[in-house]
Amino acid sequence: MLSIDIEKQYHSQGSSSFQLQIKEEFSPGFTVLFGPSGAGKSTILDCIAGLQTPDAGRITLGDEQLYDAGRKVVVPPQSRKIAYVFQSLALFPHLSVAENVGYGISASSGAERRAIIQSASQAFHIADLSGRNPRQLSGGQQQRVALARSLATDPRVLLLDEPLTGLDAHFRETILQDLRAWNASKRIPILYVTHNREEVDAIGERVVALSQGLVIAAGNPRAVLDAPRAMALAQAAGFENLLTTRVANLRPADGVMDVVLLPSNKHLEVPLGTGQVENPIRVAIRAGDILLATEMPRSISARNILPGKVESMETCGTLVVLQVNAGAHFVVHVTPAAVRELSLAAGAAVWLVVKTHSCHVLAD
Amino acid sequence: MNLQALLLSVRLALTVALLLLVLAMPLAYWLAFTKWRGKFLLESIVALPLVLPPTVLGFYALILFGSRGTIGKLWQSLFGHPLAFTFTGLVLASLLYSLPFAVQPLITSFESLDRRLLDASSTLGASPGRTFLRIILPLSWPGLVSAFVLSFAHTLGEFGVVLMVGGNLPGITRTVSIDIYDRVQAMDYSGAHRMALLLLVISFAVLAAVYSITRRVWSPWPAR
Numbered sequence: 001m002l003s004i005d006i007e008k009q010y011h012s013q014g015s016s017s018f019q020l021q022i023k024e025e026f027s028p029g030f031t032v033l034f035g036p037s038g039a040g041k042s043t044i045l046d047c048i049a050g051l052q053t054p055d056a057g058r059i060t061l062g063d064e065q066l067y068d069a070g071r072k073v074v075v076p077p078q079s080r081k082i083a084y085v086f087q088s089l090a091l092f093p094h095l096s097v098a099e100n101v102g103y104g105i106s107a108s109s110g111a112e113r114r115a116i117i118q119s120a121s122q123a124f125h126i127a128d129l130s131g132r133n134p135r136q137l138s139g140g141q142q143q144r145v146a147l148a149r150s151l152a153t154d155p156r157v158l159l160l161d162e163p164l165t166g167l168d169a170h171f172r173e174t175i176l177q178d179l180r181a182w183n184a185s186k187r188i189p190i191l192y193v194t195h196n197r198e199e200v201d202a203i204g205e206r207v208v209a210l211s212q213g214l215v216i217a218a219g220n221p222r223a224v225l226d227a228p229r230a231m232a233l234a235q236a237a238g239f240e241n242l243l244t245t246r247v248a249n250l251r252p253a254d255g256v257m258d259v260v261l262l263p264s265n266k267h268l269e270v271p272l273g274t275g276q277v278e279n280p281i282r283v284a285i286r287a288g289d290i291l292l293a294t295e296m297p298r299s300i301s302a303r304n305i306l307p308g309k310v311e312s313m314e315t316c317g318t319l320v321v322l323q324v325n326a327g328a329h330f331v332v333h334v335t336p337a338a339v340r341e342l343s344l345a346a347g348a349a350v351w352l353v354v355k356t357h358s359c360h361v362l363a364d
Numbered sequence: 365m366n367l368q369a370l371l372l373s374v375r376l377a378l379t380v381a382l383l384l385l386v387l388a389m390p391l392a393y394w395l396a397f398t399k400w401r402g403k404f405l406l407e408s409i410v411a412l413p414l415v416l417p418p419t420v421l422g423f424y425a426l427i428l429f430g431s432r433g434t435i436g437k438l439w440q441s442l443f444g445h446p447l448a449f450t451f452t453g454l455v456l457a458s459l460l461y462s463l464p465f466a467v468q469p470l471i472t473s474f475e476s477l478d479r480r481l482l483d484a485s486s487t488l489g490a491s492p493g494r495t496f497l498r499i500i501l502p503l504s505w506p507g508l509v510s511a512f513v514l515s516f517a518h519t520l521g522e523f524g525v526v527l528m529v530g531g532n533l534p535g536i537t538r539t540v541s542i543d544i545y546d547r548v549q550a551m552d553y554s555g556a557h558r559m560a561l562l563l564l565v566i567s568f569a570v571l572a573a574v575y576s577i578t579r580r581v582w583s584p585w586p587a588r
Contacts, residue, residue, distance in 0.1 A: 078488075092481060103488050104489045
């Protein structure tokens with residue numbers, strides 16, 4: 001069990017500076033740290049690894065204090081036995097694959113050392129690359145070498161900073177399977193940092209969502225990411241429609257409220273939020289959660305029906321992305337078959353149908 | 365041709381370049397990686413010989429190394445002979461004189477290293493010393509070569525410092541450049557020319573060797 005309770009002032013791109021504040025416990029298995037860039041994810045990993053020192057707080061691994069501001073304990077990174085795979089991977093360019101994998105092994109004998117290199121290389125399917133130079137490897141192979149190198153040290157925690165970006169879903173899944181297989185016997189906490197919604201779903205375990213240095217939600221991926229409470233998270237989680245509205249009317253008995261879509265005066269019914277009447281409020285809607293109709297729908301449970309006009313259409317693979325003006329600008333995803341059957345085209349009059357609970361009220 | 369002067373110059377330059385490599389490495393490492401805000405002060409001191417006239421440097425070295433100077437007195441009491449006007453005194457003054465030429469390429473080299481490589485090494489359990497030996501040094505060898513060669517070449521041709529601290533003692537402190545100066549003073553232009561040309565050829569060969577290896581050194585030319 002890894003517990004952290006730290007504060008740190010950090011700088012993101014540009015001049016903005018944030019106060020990182022996080023108190024979390026990480027049990028064995030995957031935890032995803034999710035958030036947009038600048039949320040402080042890498043700073044957290046650096047603090048856990050000992051590459052950066054927090055301003056205040058404590059980091060404990062099992063019953064060992066790794067950092068304690070009060071007692072002035074700072075264990076240096078080389079004594080923490082915490083493996084860290086960077087986004088850049090940082091393979092040593094002047095060493096072979098086998099030398100990279102063997103770099104952190106503190107075995108007593110050469111034979112023991114070779115055995116560890118061998119088993120780590122086999123676990124990540126790079127045994128036949130051992131003599132190569134990192135520069136001669138593909139991106140996916142480099143990622144496997146970086147993982148094998150980290151895990152050959154028999155670490156107590158594994159930190160992964162977007163290690164699988166740039167891999168297609170298939171390769172990512174095979175590497176994740178190898179990682180899970182490896183961790184089945186070791187049972188150590190694995191912290192996986194990403195800003196990519198797909199990777200959160202691919203891992204599918206506990207997720208901690210961060211924004212501007214603060215934990216804004218934690219739990220299982222569905223619960224956290226399908227109902228974003230913060231603007232930054234909604235953007236990161238791929239909510240294509242982020243609408244600016246004003247609260248018109250609270251209806252606590254129904255658990256809903258009416259908001260006015262800006263700049264037009266169209267009404268939307270959304271779940272009751274924390275807003276007060278007349279307050280501005282952001283509403284997030286997924287492009288795939290909006291239904292399109294070419295006639296005014298009647299007898300339908302969905303509470304929001306907005307007339308609009310298709311401004312443009314673009315086919316992206318098996319998805320058609322429509323830009324619709326319906327009192328505000330909407331992005332709607334439909335299938336190519338739906339476009340054909342409804343004869344959708346730019347300029348067509350349509351009705352947008354949105355369920356109340358497809359509208360997510362954001363906290364900021 | 366004054367072979368004695370040439371050999372003396374080469375011996376001086378080699379000694380200084382080797383010693384500087386050892387001394388400049390920890391200094392450059394510290395300057396490249398420290399987060400101390402006052403490091404610009406030390407950087408300025410290291411770079412001083414670049415802008416100071418060598419005679420100024422030599423003058424202060426002479427005062428320090430002379431029989432009434434702090435270091436000179438200490439030396440006299442330790443070894444029983446004066447420091448000024450000796451080969452050792454020349455080496456010490458030259459160390460200062462060529463210091464930036466050894467430190468600068470090393471700093472450039474260390475700073476251009478990917479910091480994440482050093483982070484990776486330490487999270488894999490390597491001590492700072494091991495990281496230096498296994499990662500920083502092997503990846504900085506062009507910087508090491510440049511530091512050695514540039515401080516060698518710079519020391520080889522020094523004049524002002526040698527004249528101030530070493531004087532002009534054949535076989536002890538009369539280096540090539542002093543010899544050239546002497547010959548010009550004595551109107552021996554053809555003798556001076558031979559020595560000058562030799563120094564020119566050596567300097568060119570040394571720089572050509574460095575730039576053929578790398579441009580990532582302290583150089584007036586843009587990177588390739």
